[in-house]
Amino acid sequence: MQITDISAVELSRKIKAGEIKVLDAAKAVLEKIDALEGQINSFVTLDREALLKKAEELQIKIDKGECNGPLAGVPIAIKDNICTQGMLTTCSSKILHNFIPEFSAQAVIDLEKAGALIIGKTNMDEFAMGSTTETSAYKVTKNPWNTDHVPGGSSGGSAAAVAAGECFAALGSDTGGSIRQPASFCGVVGMKPTYGTISRYGLIAYGSSLDQIGPITKNVEDCATMLELISTYDEKDSTSMDRVAHGYATDFTSALVEDVKGFRIGIPKDYIGEGVDPQVRDSILKAAKALEEKGAIVEEFELGLVEYAVPAYYVIASAEASSNLSRFDGIKYGYRTEDYSGLHNMYKKTRSEGFGPEVKRRIMLGSFVLSSGFYDAYYLKALKTKALIKQAFTDSFKKYDMILGPTAPTTAPRIGESLQDPIKMYLSDIFTISVNLAGLPAISVPCGLDEKGLPIGVQMIADSFEEKKLIQAAYTYEKIRGSFPTIQKGE
Amino acid sequence: MAKQYETVIGLEVHVELATKTKIFCGCSTEFGGAPNTHTCPVCTGMPGSLPVLNKQVLEYAMAVGLATNCSISRYSKFDRKNYFYPDNPQNYQISQLYLPICRDGYIEIETLSGSKKVRIHEIHMEEDAGKLIHDEWEDCTLVDYNRSGVPLIEIVSEPDMRTAEEVTAYLEKLRLIIQYLGASDCKLQEGSMRADVNLSVREIGAAEFGTRTEMKNLNSFKAITRAIEGERERQIELIEEGKTVTQETRRWDDNKEYSYSMRSKEDAQDYRYFPDPDLVPIMISEEWIEGIRQNQPELRTEKMKRYREEYDIPEYDIDIITGTKKMADLFEETTKICGLPKKVSNWLMVETLRLLKEKDMDADQITFSSRNLAKLIELTEKKVINSSVAKEVFELIFTEDIDPEQYIEEKGLKTVSDEGELRKVVQEIVEGNPQSVEDYRNGKEKAIGFLIGQTMKAMKGKANPEIITSMLKEML
Amino acid sequence: MSELINDEVIEYVGILAKLELSEEEKEQAKKDMNRMLDYIDKLNELDVTGVEPMSHVFPVTNVFREDIITNADSRDRILANAPAQKEGCFKVPRTVE
Ligand SMILES: [Mg+2]
């Protein structure tokens, strides 16, 4: 057993008990990185010197009893669209190739307060636009289970790093499934909480009304622990929800209970129908069955509107992105084109050279749907569709505690396969996207491997602010499932 | 006969609110300051930063709305206005389009042709832009974001004005209301009040409006008046030549007295407004509106009424003094200290107005304190100084806000009322001017004037002329 | 396939979004955007009459800050990432001729 095989919470427990030194944990992670990065490419930024120095400083604090948080001493990776003070934050884009934030995201601050050791920034689809981590301006991250396949995206670097043992846990961000889908493809746990639960301050916006930061971890306990630490109300984010004041729990670790007796679980028929890989379907139904055997009540039902989520999402996310990304203009930070004549030429050249094709495609689409004469037909229509989708979920949660289905219709596709057909790539997010539109919490838990040995994830969705139900069900399922196969690489 | 034209004018007035901090961040709004020293990640559009609304901005906007007879929206939202320009760090301005905070108001204006209602279409909140400084040595522009995110309200009128005179009256009235509310100092010259003029012309009697243009860059009442005249003529000329007016934004160049089209291939003027997902809606309760209404400070009409009741000063004075918030504040504060409303009014109406005119200043630009004016009045009342010395000292109060007590002490300007010393001087003057004494005694009453003057001169103006007169009469 | 996106629209959207595409990219963008719009047109199947557009997913309102200065001068940090600066300002190409 290596240090990197244990969970984040267990590692911290051992560190606090003096059984493992922070420096040893840091070195173990660096060894893994040395062994695997060449094949996987999870990281875009890594500062070894600083990491070792921070590890020693942290050890002193832990020894003095000044730092005893649940993640004290645990090496954690951060997705590259989450600001880290003094550390490059590029959104894996050329346009921010040299950007060093002057502040850290609130979620990062919360983790550091709990004693986490930030080790570096993980690769992602450029500006989180993509589902495969292939649109990064820097490198293509590979799936640690099979490097011919993608890790999923856009938080593919974070998911791959956790799966490969290059860190003990990571932060990702989820706008349309960007935490859950790569977690599913990489055989790790990923969770997007209710919109407003984690401050977006310091998360470089893609679709502001949909974006949420969330944990990517080895197991459900780590996930609940990490989520609990970062679910703090933040006055700097107007959309941050003061959950405690509103009576919505944040004591997620108290839901780590093995019990689903009486849990009403609904499986939308559309989530296991046509277009879903039979192996994925079987694996999901097996997971449902396991919960049923533990006392849950499982039934299939019509959720409705499933096929409208993706088009509504692309209108809303692209529109918001076109505006959010207009600040990248070569004036205040980041890339500026070398030769230009005059202001507008500088804008155009900077942005055309600085953004990759997928980002440009979405900015163009977003600008178009907001432009004069089209706003009502596209943007308003999409916002109305969103209201209908939200309503469909609200109705479902009158009957069910939880909705269960696959996180993605297939396992990880081969590298290069999705990029040729954008709509096909967009459709891979069909089960995750509606959750963002409705602001709901959802978790992806590994539930099996397909015949190629690629992981399958089961997605559980709950009503707003009901994360504890998800954690309890996911934890129970994980116990039934038993330990998930680990990747045997770089040994 | 030549055709007769009517000018149709609507205004968009931007007013910088008097908050301590910016609309969406905790940076100071203080004017001046070295470039970019009042900035933070929010007001410079740093990636990952987010806006949070300053509550005071909303309350000022509501106060202005109530004072201009608007209805306050119970549900209001912010929208993004998207356009690229370096003074705008996010390349979108947070403003309000779909659900502005105030709607459907009006104010009443007086002009020589009588009183008139000018309707207000809406008032919305938005953020100001940074400042662009064109470098003198290098072919570049420098951007200072100190003003970026300073709160503005934009007051959009209906096209109800027809002349420059009405426009000026509307702006003066608006300025007065807002100043009285304390929501802004409304200084045109410093840019805390700015007007964009939407103007079209049509033949008198025509039912439809002509095509309008929008003129920007107007920062004084004079410029506004000239711009209206200039643009009116330009549009009439076009029409007379059988050409059409293009709907566009134009920049008024006050030196050349001509407006220039700001149209370029790169401005599509398609702002792609949509609700800002980073800010939540505003819900305003009836109680909140009532609370603002109750706390509304006294406006001009009420103030005039109170002055009539409380102070025995002429109606003309009341009109002038309440005509600017600055004067009214000065009057009330000074009166409170010295308790002499008539004297205070006098100093404001005579000497203050004279100096303002002489220096071509607005009342808003007054910098002296009520404390020093009150002291001056007290010194005069106690006859510590005489009125001519007082006038001299006031000029220094006006320009430098000196402490009159300290000043006359230092310069030795106190009226000499020591009778012994004065008698000695008067004695010398009588002895030194036998001819005048002779003339007076022979019935030439005027001769005493010369003797008084000589005495005052010897006393360097510091004597009480009444005492000198009675002493002289007694001696002669 | 939708024909909404033609050369003119690509040109126009390029001005709005400050993006300048190569000829090749333009052709690709036209194809992609038309395909996407076709796909998005699926939303027209839905009857949304009487449905309120939902921009915020939760009915949270009235989030304010007090009018208190919290930020001190941090100019050096604000300017630290600027591609070009001069005299404490961000430096850009001349904005007026
Ligand atoms: Mg405006």
Ligand SMILES: [Zn+2]
């Ligand atoms: Zn600021």
